[in-house]
Amino acid sequence: MRYHQLPRRSSMKHFITRSTLALLLGLGALPLSAKTSGPEHWEYLQPDREQVIASLNVVELLKRHHYNKPPLDDERSKKIYENYLKLLDPSRSYFTASDIREFDRWSTRFDDFLKSGELQPGYIMYKRQLARLSDRLKFALKQVEQMDKIDFTVDESLEVKRDTAPWPRDVAALDELWRKRVKDEVLRLKIAGKEPEAIRELLTKRYRNQLARLEQTRSEDVFQSYVNAFAQTYDPHTNYLSPENAENFDINMSLSLEGIGAVLQNDNEYVKIVRLVPAGPAEKSKQIAPADKIIGVGQGKDEMVDVVGWRLDEVVKLIRGPKGSQVRLEIIPASNAPNDLTSRQVVITREAVKLEEQAAKKSVITLEHEGRPYKLGVIEIPTFYLDFKAYRAGDPNYKSTTRDVKRLLKELEQEKVDGLVIDLRNNGGGSLQEATELTGLFIDEGPTVLVRNSDGRIDVLADESPGVYYKGPMTVLVNRLSASASEIFAGAMQDYHRALIVGSPTFGKGTVQTIQELNHGELKLTLAKFYRVSGQSTQHQGVLPDIDYPSLLDAKEIGESALPEAMPWDSIKPAIKGAGDPFKPFLSELRVRHEQRTLNDPDFVYSRERLALSRELMNETRLSLNEAKRRAQHADFDARQLALENARREARGEEPLNKLEEEDETAMLAEDDKTRPEDDAYLTESGRILLDYLNFSERVARH
Known part of the structure; x- marks a missing residue:
């Protein structure tokens, strides 16, 4: 999920010709009146010349350099319009149907507006949203003033998934929707244990603060929202950064x-x-x-x-x-x-993240398997790091993932381990150079990852060092939060048949971004895509494990595929010839054994059932506003969640909990006790799968 950035190209910075600048000075009349309802003081929100030029820069940069280069036409205009509406009113709770009918006349014209530097439509829609939201917050405040009159015995409900709901037909329909929304807010806080006066004070303060924040809206807020509604129709990682946010982004990248x-x-x-x-x-x-x-x-x-x-x-x-x-x-x-x-x-x-605390570390686990003990080395890699400053200064002792893993492998070899598990769970990526060099420890020289640019050119990154540093058997453990450089390494291990990949499908971030300076702010745009040596993209679907584990993270909520306008998975010509896969003859039996072992394993059972419960609840589209029914629903959920946790604890031989609040305290105490690697069910199962494979391959070798 970290961004792989290419060097800035100052030559791409300015695209505005004199003829274009002349065009800016004579913008044509709009099809709708620029006057919007609401406080007149919002009329100060107007685009300036710098923003107009920046918008034209963005149009030209995306046209010339975005990976996909899709046309800016009427179809794109519809996407921009829908995207902007979703950004301004995601739950369809501010605009009325008449507002939408008014805006609909622009639905196929945003391409023309953007090409000519016409920003007023975006400003008009934004100011209308400010006016509508201001009205809604004032209405909500009146409802909070009268919250003593709310009747929680009435059997009514609130629709909570409104992204595709019909737009409210008029102000009266909005009032009814917001009456229920405020009632729901009060009821939630009441069930959470807050007293009536505390609820009144909290909600009054919240709505007043939101009103005050509306008054502080700047032209830059409008411009950034509008341009991003356009840019993010290309892909979710392409976006405009205002001068202030560009500075914040640079600070984040330099840590x-x-x-x-x-x-x-x-x-x-x-x-x-x-x-x-x-x-x-x-x-x-x-x-x-x-x-x-x-x-x-x-x-x-x-x-x-x-x-x-x-x-x-x-x-x-x-x-x-x-x-x-x-x-x-x-x-x-x-x-x-x-x-x-x-x-x-x-x-x-608060503290800085220290490089040494992110360093790879090792442990050794001993597992009984088919009547004999085995020692397995575990190397946990939290991120792909490289001390660039020391590296560029020529320091021979600079820290890097590959150097540290090489040292750990030597130590594990001295401990005579029978195999290796590389743990990449929650590794969000980092240095592309390190992903390539780490791959080189486990393969003979050859390609490690392909980068396809927007012009179709394919660059091949390769390990050019002959020989394999570690030749033993290994598994690589991944999860949904293993992303970017992690996916490159795991994909290479799978494509070269060097390791069994186990866990859950990875994040699916397989694109490359660059930051391009504009006359006003910056544009982060996607200009390349990663491909594995097999020719498969890591984009969207991620790396699919050979053996799947259940996940507590719902792929519908977290991951590249959960992001709107995510670029699709595809493939190109492979960089290596298909070699014999030593795992393929045993995969079906390995999966059978894994399923038998984990069928009643307390941690695997808990993960499967907890995810199923979450999905069941996420599918509920209406909320009861009847207090007795809501309390019963909460009690049922708590009871089911407590039952799942206690089933896991009892299967482990631990004391059951009386209430869910005890779970957090117990988890923190367990962390203080430094839980052993052998107590990590997913880690030990990864080891057992590797031992199954070793036993199978040894039997074949003997016969």
């Missing part, structure tokens, strides 16, 4: 600012955690996880700031801070029922 080590994204009105940086403060705290939602941020002992409805960049600013300072986060855990707002607070000390 020069302290933080908590988490990748965040907007999820409607919430900010969601996508991934934790290995060895970062958040990951080390063991208190938060991917898909958790952040609803509050507090500095040290200061009052918690409610951030529901805030922009992502504003939330990030609050979370950042100097090394050694503490930040408090109020989160809704991903393990909650989908519509359960019960939250908890966590305290994290």
Whole structure:
């Protein structure tokens, strides 16, 4: 999921000709009135000359250099329109049907507007959304004032998945929808244990803060949203960065600012955690996880700031801070029922991610298999790292993934291990150079990954060192958060038949981005695609394991395939000739043995059943607003979740829990006790699969 960047090309920077600039000075009349409903002071939101030029730069850059180079035509215009509507009103809760009828007249004209530098349509729609949202927040505040009159015994419901719902026909329909939305907010907080006055105070403050934030809207906010609605119809990793966000992106890439080590994204009105940086403060705290939602941020002992409805960049600013300072986060855990707002607070000390803490590390596990003990080496690689500064300075002791793994392999050889498990779970990528060089430790010289550029040229990255450093048997363990460089390495191991790949399908990030400076801000655009040596793309579907494990992460929610407009999987001509696959004759039997072993394994059973429960709940499209029914639904979910956890604990010989809250405390105590590698069910199962293969191949060799 990290971005592989190519060098900036200053020659691509300016595309605006004199004739184009002349065109900017005489923009034609719009088909709709530029006057919008709502407070007149929003009329100050107008595009300036720098933004117009930047938009034309973006159009030209995407036309010439995007990997796909799709035409900017009427079909693209419809996508831009739909994308912008989704960005402005994702739950169809602000605009009315008459607003949409008015905007529909532009649906096939955004291509023409963008080519001519005409930005007013995007501004008009945005200002209409500001006016509608302002009206809705004022309505919500009146509802909160009268919350004592809310009747929770009425048997009514709220539709929660509204991305394809009909647009509300008029203001009266919006009022009814928002009456139910506020009722739902109050009910959720009531079930979460908050007192009526605390609920009134929280929601009043939230809605007033959101109103105040609307008043602070800048022209740059409108411009960035509109241009991104256009850019992200090409693919989810192509986007425009305003001058301020461009600066933040550069800071993130250089890791020069302290933080908590988490990748965040907007999820409607919430900010969601996508991934934790290995060895970062958040990951080390063991208190938060991917898909958790952040609803509050507090500095040290200061009052918690409610951030529901805030922009992502504003939330990030609050979370950042100097090394050694503490930040408090109020989160809704991903393990909650989908519509359960019960939250908890966590305290994290900000610090820089230290390279040595991200370093590969080894362990040895001993497993009994078919009557005899085996020793297996385990190398955990949290990220593909390279100390560029030391490397460029010619320091002979620079740290890198490949150098560290080479040293660990030598140590494991001295311990006389029978095989090797490489653990790439949660490894979000990193240095492409390291992925290539690490591959070279396990294969003889040859291609490692192919990069196809937008002009169709294919560059081959290769290991040019003859010989294999480690020749023994191995498995590679991956999961949904193994991405980018991890997928390149795992794919090469699978294509060269050097290792069995086990776990769950990887993330599927198989594209290359570059950052291009504009006259105003920057454009991050996709200009190349990775391919495995077999010719298969790593894009979209990721690396498919030879043997699948259940995952607690739903692929519909996390991964490249979950992103809108994700580029598809495809293939090109292979870079190597197909060689004999030593695993193929045994794969079916290996899968049978794996399924037999894990059928009643407590951790595998828990993962399968917990994912099934989450999917069941995610499919619910309506929420009851009857308090008795909602409490019964929550009690049922808690009981089912507790039953799953206790079944796992009892199968392990552990004490059952009386309530779910005890689970977090127990997990943190277990982490303090430094759980042994042998207690990791997925890791030991990866070892047993490898031992099954060794036994099968030895029997064939004997006969």
